[in-house]
Amino acid sequence: MMFADVLTLLVNSLTWAMATFLVAAGLTLIFGTLHILNFSHGGFFMIGAYAAYSLTQALGGSESMAMYLFGALAGGAVVAVLGLAVDRLVLRRLGGVDDAYVLIATYALLLVCEGSTKLIWGLNYRSVMPPSVLDGAWVAGHAVIPKMSLFIIACGIAVFVAMEYFLNRTSSGRLVKAIAVDAWMARLLGVNVRLVYTATVAIGFALAGLAGGLLLANQTLSPSLASGFVIQAFGVIIIGGMGSVSGAFLGSILLGLIDAVGQWVLPSLPGLPFFIAMTLILLLRPQGLMGRRH
């Protein structure tokens, strides 16, 4: 294998990994804090993408980098507001109920997201041009590195660093972690747990919407967008350890690498090494890479 092949393979795997991590970040944050597995997360990722699309198209297109980033941030803001409504109407009622009810309720929310998307944006496929600075590729010898790939990798790393900093280096973040471990004790100590939960939901949903906007030029927009990414996102948070941000980050890198190498070695069986690896990791470490055994 030549150096160019290794470099391409590495960039491809990191692109997959960071795109998946961007979607998984909010999912794992909410699970880690509220212990709610939000099956509708992909739906809100999709709404974030559509919101960013509509906004940038209304303002003249996404060719400028500033407009593209503005669209992504606006998508995140729209979905954060929706998250507050979902928290008020649905998530608060799910505290302490059986996991099966949580699954059904959040799956129903996913259907609401898909239905709303069809009503508002229709069934047509849509796509956008990447900003002109992200169009094209850098060529290093025989390696072709698309600029969009490097942008996705940078976004994923930036979100990971920001989340790690927030959770470990700020008092608000430490509070979130403390509540995740023992909400009862935090409440006894006078912490407004409800407020922290609401803020966590808003951040988690904002991350979903932001991911939708940042990945806008990476894939097709259609009402079935939710399902494709959310399965990957669930895969990496399960592999990484449910609720662990760094676990999701590592899990996405590991699975991205396995997928890329697998496709290199077994091109006639695309996807197979990915699922074999997931099975093996879960057999060897059922709690995930960074999860704790209960």
Next chain:
Amino acid sequence: MNPANRRDILKYSAAAAASTLSFPALNLAHAQGGPLKIGLITPLSGPQEFIGSYVKNGAEIAVDQINKAGGILGRQVALEIRDDKANPAAALAAARELLGAGINLHTGGISSAVVLALIPVMQQENGVFMTCGAGTEKMNHENYSPHLFRPGDAPDARGRAQARLMATKYPQITRWTGLIPDHEYGRTMWGIFVDGLLEFYPALTGKKPEILDPILLPYGVSDYRNSITQALRQQADGVYNATYGGDAITMFQQARGFGLMQRYKVVCDAANEFLVARGMKQQLPPHWTGMHYYAEANKGNAMSERFVADYLTKTKDPEPLGWAAEAHASIYALAKAIEKGKSTDTKSVIAHLKGLTWDTVTGPRTLRAEDNQAIKDVELVYIEPAATDKGYRVAQYQKVEGKSVLLPASPGKKLVLRTA
């Protein structure tokens, strides 16, 4: 008596809903004294919903037109519509329900897996099914059943017409590869296209084409970069794409960053019609694609012009895609077979569908009696990005005579193709 609380109301509502859902067949059976019912089983949710919506609209327009003209044998026609989710299990449940309710004539079905799954149930329960776009060749070969008809393009006619067009228009492009989704339809279309290349290049250009291993792409994923990188390593001049709908757009978008599509001198797409063009607009890589029906090419055909006008009225879409036309054609085929046999009985309808010639939006078609496959001209268009409202334009158009590319009927036998 205590007033009913919210829980009671919910409970009773659920029970009422459940009882209705449990006996749909009974409800339908009561209704069979009225209009002539035709089952429409097509995806109305899930990833194929978009295409299913064309099937539904096309069938509804045909039914409206027939009803306005007095119906079939004096009876008004009504569609019983069911969602198959492009999933064989859901399609089987829908088919059993409709057959159980006495509805024996059906159309829809755009997924190969769905259509193959429906064959045994149609045979056992004495139904008739018309597919509006499934691409499997097996239904006319090893899985042939007299109960299943394809009133539209055969995969062998489509793929071989495309190969012949490539040999005619691009005689210097002899090194080919494929971007092929790793499923039944993708592998079938690649095999047929290769068969066509191996026949038509030597015959028309005197050159033997070089066929490279196709790049197999996983189905329904969000990232195709590893496959795109594999494709970059090949030195092909022409590429056959069989990825479909949203997958195709995602793949083309990601390939743009690598400059992959620009490396090929010609891109031939199996069947996306205008799906990719509408989704990508200015980003579109110029390419040939197969159409079940291209309205512009059928100007002067009164049935086509009326269909376009009715489609516009119904959906505000001035450019119906081919799946709508196939559903429309299937309803008219059923209507004509019923009228010829003066019966809706399955045996009579099958007997009169076999060998039937009927008018459609693409002109007259004939259902080959031996294997229930329509003989229909293949419509191919070359699309390129353009500074128009639509964002693309059709730069070239070719109609290939169906008879000249359709392989001979061989029901019950596996399709044998040339391989590189």
